[in-house]
Amino acid sequence: MKSESTSRVLLQGNEAVVMGALAAGCRFFAGYPITPASEISELLSLRLPEVGGTFIQMEDEIASMGAVIGASLAGVKSMTATSGPGFSLMQENLGYACVAEVPCVIVNVMRGGPSTGLPTSPSQGDVQMARWGTHGDHPIIVLATSSVSDCFSITIRAFNLSEKYRVPVIILSDEVVAHTRESVALPGPDEIRVVDRIAPSVPPEWYKPYGTNNRGVPDMAAMGSGYRHHVTGLIHDEKGFPTQNPKEIDQFQRRLHEKISKGFGEIQVIKSIMMEDAEVCVIAYGSVARSALRAIKEARNQGIKAGLLQLITLFPFPRKAVDSVLRQCRVAIVPEMNMGQICREVARVNQTGTRIVKHNRVDGQLITPEEILKYLVKV
Amino acid sequence: MREEAEIIRQEYLRHDKKFPHVWCPGCGIGIVMGALLRAIHNLGLSKDEVVLASGIGCSGRMPTYVDFNTLHTTHGRSLTFATGVKLAKPELNVISVMGDGDATAIGGNHFIHAARRNLDITAIIINNSTYGMTGGQYSPTTPYGSKSTTSVYGHVEHAFSIAELAVTAGASFVGRGTVYHASHLDKLIGQAIQKRGFSVVEVISNCHVQHGRRNKLGGAVEMMQSFKENAVTIGKAAKMSPDEMADKFTIGVLTDIDKPISTDEYRRIAQKAQRKADQVARTKVKNGVKRYEE
Numbered sequence: 001m002k003s004e005s006t007s008r009v010l011l012q013g014n015e016a017v018v019m020g021a022l023a024a025g026c027r028f029f030a031g032y033p034i035t036p037a038s039e040i041s042e043l044l045s046l047r048l049p050e051v052g053g054t055f056i057q058m059e060d061e062i063a064s065m066g067a068v069i070g071a072s073l074a075g076v077k078s079m080t081a082t083s084g085p086g087f088s089l090m091q092e093n094l095g096y097a098c099v100a101e102v103p104c105v106i107v108n109v110m111r112g113g114p115s116t117g118l119p120t121s122p123s124q125g126d127v128q129m130a131r132w133g134t135h136g137d138h139p140i141i142v143l144a145t146s147s148v149s150d151c152f153s154i155t156i157r158a159f160n161l162s163e164k165y166r167v168p169v170i171i172l173s174d175e176v177v178a179h180t181r182e183s184v185a186l187p188g189p190d191e192i193r194v195v196d197r198i199a200p201s202v203p204p205e206w207y208k209p210y211g212t213n214n215r216g217v218p219d220m221a222a223m224g225s226g227y228r229h230h231v232t233g234l235i236h237d238e239k240g241f242p243t244q245n246p247k248e249i250d251q252f253q254r255r256l257h258e259k260i261s262k263g264f265g266e267i268q269v270i271k272s273i274m275m276e277d278a279e280v281c282v283i284a285y286g287s288v289a290r291s292a293l294r295a296i297k298e299a300r301n302q303g304i305k306a307g308l309l310q311l312i313t314l315f316p317f318p319r320k321a322v323d324s325v326l327r328q329c330r331v332a333i334v335p336e337m338n339m340g341q342i343c344r345e346v347a348r349v350n351q352t353g354t355r356i357v358k359h360n361r362v363d364g365q366l367i368t369p370e371e372i373l374k375y376l377v378k379v
Numbered sequence: 380m381r382e383e384a385e386i387i388r389q390e391y392l393r394h395d396k397k398f399p400h401v402w403c404p405g406c407g408i409g410i411v412m413g414a415l416l417r418a419i420h421n422l423g424l425s426k427d428e429v430v431l432a433s434g435i436g437c438s439g440r441m442p443t444y445v446d447f448n449t450l451h452t453t454h455g456r457s458l459t460f461a462t463g464v465k466l467a468k469p470e471l472n473v474i475s476v477m478g479d480g481d482a483t484a485i486g487g488n489h490f491i492h493a494a495r496r497n498l499d500i501t502a503i504i505i506n507n508s509t510y511g512m513t514g515g516q517y518s519p520t521t522p523y524g525s526k527s528t529t530s531v532y533g534h535v536e537h538a539f540s541i542a543e544l545a546v547t548a549g550a551s552f553v554g555r556g557t558v559y560h561a562s563h564l565d566k567l568i569g570q571a572i573q574k575r576g577f578s579v580v581e582v583i584s585n586c587h588v589q590h591g592r593r594n595k596l597g598g599a600v601e602m603m604q605s606f607k608e609n610a611v612t613i614g615k616a617a618k619m620s621p622d623e624m625a626d627k628f629t630i631g632v633l634t635d636i637d638k639p640i641s642t643d644e645y646r647r648i649a650q651k652a653q654r655k656a657d658q659v660a661r662t663k664v665k666n667g668v669k670r671y672e673e
């Protein structure tokens with residue numbers, strides 16, 4: 001991967017998110033200050049005007065999400081960043097982005113909850129909320145970052161997926177990833193693949209803003225580009241107008257899900273580390289995956305055949321990859337900074353009766369490699 | 380007059396949309412829609428450059444029927460979406476139509492901040508004193524003592540004056556009209572769209588079905604008659620005593636001021652930042668560093 005244009009820089013996770021966003025073509029940000037996500041706003045308020053983009057601090061997170069959707073509909077790649085309390089407020093308009101199929105990226109730098117919770121402590125408490133936070137039966141893409149370099153590459157991936165599938169993509173970071181400073185190798189601009197939404201090629205009078213095609217993702221016309229059409233949060237027909245017709249409703253709802261399931265292969269990203277001959281494995285994501293990596297290396301030193309399955313994509317849940325490690329291993333350890341939000345997904349996939357061991361920390365402290373190692377040794 | 384109506388019907392209504400519309404016969408919202416279309420027509424705006432956003436409610440359905448870039452958002456949030464559109468594409472004419480509950484209850488915070496921010500957006504608020512769509516519950520503009528489906532014993536709270544609220548919050552242009560004074564309304568909306576800065580038109584409208592009926596205000600005709608009788612021009616009102624104005628309200632232009640528009644201000648700052656950044660980048664490129672943003 002390394003090439004001449006690769007450069008090494010010392011960055012914080014939140015800064016890497018900003019760099020990734022700009023590299024992916026993000027030119028609009030609306031947000032509301034909140035710890036531990038504020039650096040993303042601050043840095044973008046500095047950088048966006050420099051590149052011809054727009055930054056705005058809105059009156060709250062509901063408004064931020066609304067503005068992000070408006071800007072995206074006008075043809076500009078958009079994002080917002082927040083933490084738990086703000087993420088709660090965003091759910092209403094997040095659902096709008098799902099139903100109106102508006103590409104956008106939402107970064108949730110997780111902190112301890114519920115409510116105001118633990119503003120400066122890491123947590124993974126918002127995993128199921130990212131999946132199901134907005135009402136209604138909706139598909140969504142959720143990605144998790146575990147390191148500063150992840151913050152860069154996953155943010156680019158988030159934009160690319162949101163543009164390609166016309167969906168909001170949620171990035172779950174956490175307080176530790178956001179504020180850790182690391183020296184990272186960034187790829188050069190020419191090594192970065194940027195995906196843009198597909199604009200219609202038919203004449204405006206033929207354009208169906210929610211028409212079906214073999215991708216399941218309708219072409220998207222920006223407001224003001226001559227393709228006047230209607231956008232609504234009501235369930236709509238191919239023309240975008242509200243419908244009560246059961247057949248049209250059913251078609252629409254199924255297409256929303258199918259466009260994502262058609263892309264599983266590309267959307268579901270995992271990292272498999274030392275899994276080839278593993279007998280016990282750790283399934284982890286976010287900053288916990290880093291502790292897990294240290295733990296399996298140490299376990300290997302002690303002669304234990306341990307491996308790590310790191311989940312980059314949390315939703316759609318990478319069932320296939322998880323199923324295959326569960327079939328391979330005797331025991332799977334699932335450490336999380338919550339009471340088991342991904343563990344329940346793992347358990348649902350478990351068809352072979354593999355022993356699943358939960359390890360949960362909800363005291364605002366990180367899960368250490370030693371804690372995970374203890375389990376690896378015990379089992 | 381007839382001819383103009385036909386041109387507007389042909390030119391601005393969506394003929395591929397399955398009419399009839401959702402509104403009750405006699406509802407004032409249709410009159411506001413007519414006034415808006417005439418204003419846009421008279422200003423000669425291109426349909427491609429008009430964005431009509433709305434929230435949720437009977438008023439929120441307006442964009443469905445008209446041939447612009449239309450955006451039916453979530454309840455109360457119309458102005459937030461409109462803000463994003465305007466900032467992303469400042470060359471578009473962005474208009475947001477809202478109900479009284481939409482704009483001043485659930486969307487109240489967005490409304491005052493949009494006025495304070497002074498983006499070049501036009502807000503039209505159809506004030507029918509109730510939550511029409513959900514069945515006539517009390518709204519922030521339901522008069523004290525009025526009956527509604529959630530104030531069956533008479534309303535114990537006091538109403539907002541939307542136009543005055545907009546003035547205080549900092550809007551550049553604020554007008555109030557009624558659905559009875561239709562040609563006055565055409566003019567007010569035209570002025571508001573033309574005004575550079577955040578402009579507000581409050582339109583006093585009739586929901587005879589939910590509000591009128593419960594308060595013995597009669598049907599659409601009687602309610603319009605009362606708008607005719609109770610509306611006083613701002614000039615005239617200045618010469619009337621508070622007692623004389625007791626059951627009346629003012630119509631006309633409440634404020635029309637010029638102040639910096641944040642869209643313009645932002646562009647100015649952005650150009651400065653861009654020039655500076657380009658300079659830095661040029662030196663960096665000279666030194667062999669590549670940029671991501673290109």
Ligand SMILES: Cc1ncc(C[n+]2csc(CCOP(=O)(O)OP(=O)(O)O)c2C)c(N)n1
Pocket residue numbers: 435436437438439454477478479480481482505507509510511512513518586
């Ligand atoms: C978040 C949310 N809460 C409640 C509703 C239900 N709702 C739909 S329309 C409406 C009130 C509309 O009243 P108003 O804004 O005055 O508009 P009108 O129908 O009178 O034109 C309400 C409460 C909703 N759609 N969304």
Ligand code: SF4
Pocket residue numbers: 401402403405406407408437438507511512585586587588589
């Ligand atoms: S309920 Fe009231 S506001 Fe709604 S369409 Fe009927 S008359 Fe108009």
